[in-house]
Amino acid sequence: MIRTAKAIFCDNEHGTGDVTFPEMEHVNDQTFITSVGTAQLRKDAKAAGWTRLKGADYCPGCSESL
DSSP states (O other): OOOOOOOEEOSSOOSSSOOEESOGGGOOHHHHHTOOOHHHHHHHHHHTTOEEETTEEEOHHHHHTO
């Protein structure tokens, strides 16, 4: 069985590992069962404080410093 899920990765280097939306710690079986499309993922990320600038994605912490 092959399962896929979409996640957005912050394009800034954090030095502590990747920052993703949704956070990888919160990915579970339900994430794969009710996987959302790219447009919905970006909409949900924007509501959570993520930004997209010139093709790059930034987490809420990095978005504050842009």
